[in-house]
Amino acid sequence: MSLSNRTILIVDDEPRTRQGIKQTLEVWAAGRYAVETCDNGVEARERLRQERVHLLITDVRMPEVSGLDLIRSLQDSAWKPVIIVISGYAEFDYVQQAMRLGAVNYLLKPLDKSELLSVVEDALKREEEQQRHVKLEKLVDHKLMEIDPDQAGMGQPVKDAIAYVEQHLHEQLTMAEVAGLIHLNASYFSVLFKEQAGVSFSEYLARLRIQRAKELLLQTSLSIGEIGERVGYRTDKYFIKVFKSLEQLSPSRYRHKMKGGSQEIH
Template identity: 45%
Template sequence: MKQQTVLIVDDEPRSRRGLKRTLEAWSPKLLNVQTAASAKEAITRLNEETIDLIITDIRMPEMSGLHLVKALQEQNPKPVCIVISAYSEFEYAHTALELGVRHYLLKPVKKEKLIEAVESALQMKKEQDRFGQVEKVWDEKIDAIEKERLSSSDSIHEALHYIDAHLDQKIGLKDVAKSVHLNPSYLSALFKEKTNMTFSEYLTRKRLQHAKHLLVSTDRPISDIAEKCGYQTAKYFIKIFKEHEGMTPTQYRKGTE
C-alpha cells in the first residue's frame, strides 16, 4: 500500500516532535511523517513534493496557520488539513471550518483524538484522489456525444442507449441496427453524420472509457475488466488498450495509484 505523507507545521520543536512520535508509533509503514517549523517552510515544501495531510498550529509567528490553510486552496492536488489551537482561539475555528479544514483539535491534543482525526482525514484524501482519477479517464468526444444525446435523432438516441446497455456483450453494427429497425448501412452513415465518429470508433472508445474507470476505481483483475467491457479474451483487450493508450491496463492502473 502506498505511503501517505503527513506534514506537521508548528513553531514549537517539542510539539512537533511529540506529534511526529505519536503518528510514527501508530502507523510506521503507511505514513511518511515530516515536520516544518513555520508556515512559510511548509509552503516551500508543498511546492517541492506532494503532501496528503497537513497538521498545523493556528498561532505561529510571521505567518499563521490560517494563512497557510488559505494558501492551500491554490494547491493541486490539495492536501486535507487538521488545525490545532487553544480554547481561547475559538474565533479562529469558525474561519478554519469555512476554509474546509477537516478537523479542529484543541490543546493539549490527546493521542486518541489525534489518531482518530488523522485516520478520518487520510481516508477523505484517498476518496478525493480516487474521484480525481476517475475524472481523468473521461473521454471528451464521448462526453460531447452524451451531452448532445437528447437532441440527437430518435434512432441515434436509441442506438447509444442500446450500446450502453450491452457494453459487456459481443455486439456489432448489425445488432444495433436490428434493435433500432434500420438498415446497417444507413445506420452507419447516420451514426457518422450525427456523432462525427464511426460506429466502430465510438464502441471502442466507450469500452475503453469504461475499462479505465474500472481500472482506477476498483481492484478487479484485468480478465474480469475485459469481460465487463465486452472483450472475449484478456489478451485481445490488452492489445486494444495498448494500441489506444500506449500502455497496458496494468501499467495504466499503476500510473494512477
C-alpha cells in the first residue's frame, strides 16, 4: 500500500494496456503516487464519487460507461482530477469530444512509454497548479480585495486610516484612536469609513488581521498564540473566535487543511 495520498486512476477494459500503464507509472512514481486501476467505467465512476483522484487516465471507449460518460459525470464534481484519454487512431473524434469536456491531453494506442511519462508529468504539473489556485482562492479575502485606496470616491482621511492600520496591525487599535490620528470625530469617521470602504472599520480591521494571520499560518511555523499576537490579538481565545467567525474553522484546522494534511478544503 502506498503512503502517498495522491492518486492516479487508470481505467481501461483491456488488461494488457491497463497493467502496462500501471507498471510503468509505479516504477516512475517510486511511491510518490498511489497508482490504481479499474477495468470498467461503472466501477471507476463509483470510485470517483467516493475517493479523491488527482489524475484520471481513461480509455474513451468502454462498454456500459465509456470514458466520455466518465468525464461527463465529473462536470459537477467539487474535486475534478486532471484527465488524460486513451484511444485508437480510428476513434479520434472521441478524443476531440473528451478535450472539449476538459481532458488535458491524449495518448494513442499502442502507447509509447516515454510519451506516457511525458504526458503524465505535464498533467500532474497542471493538477498541482490547479490546487495552488484553489488554495490561493481560499487564502484571499474578496471583501478586502474590493477595498482599493486608489478608487474614485475614497477621500484622503480614509486612505490615511487604511495606511495606518496596515502599518500598525500588530498593535492594539481602536476606531477612536485611528479617528483621532486623522483629526476626525469617531462617529463621523465611522460613517465615512463605511460609506467609502464598503465595510465598517471594525470589520475591515478584523478581516485584515485574519488575512495576515492566514499568511503567517501557511508561511511560518509560529504557534497559534504567536500569530494572534503578531496580528494584534491579546489572547489566543479571542483570536480563535474571530478567525472561526470569518473562516468557519479554527486557525490550526485551517493550517492543517491548507498545507495538505487533508484532502478537503471547505
